[in-house]
Amino acid sequence: MTTNARGNTIVRDGPWGFFFLLAYIGAAIYFVSLSNGSFWGVIIGLLQAIAWPVYVVFHVLTLIGA
Numbered sequence: 001m002t003t004n005a006r007g008n009t010i011v012r013d014g015p016w017g018f019f020f021l022l023a024y025i026g027a028a029i030y031f032v033s034l035s036n037g038s039f040w041g042v043i044i045g046l047l048q049a050i051a052w053p054v055y056v057v058f059h060v061l062t063l064i065g066a
Contacts, residue, residue, distance in 0.1 A: 024049055024050070027048070027049035027052050028045065028046055028049035030049075031044075031045035031046070031048040031049050031052075032045035032046065032049075033045075
């Protein structure tokens with residue numbers, strides 16, 4: 001009889017994933033609504049929706065003088 005040395009791993013990150021999905025959808029709606037409606041404007045809006053937390057962290061660090 002062999003024993004399995006590996007244990008079970010249970011990951012419960014579902015609520016955070018859902019929160020980040022809602023944040024992305026909200027940011028995508030915001031940035032796409034600011035675009036001019038062209039194909040590349042929408043693509044740029046979707047890319048900005050991915051990167052908006054970087055801008056927030058940058059501005060917060062600038063405000064605190066770090």
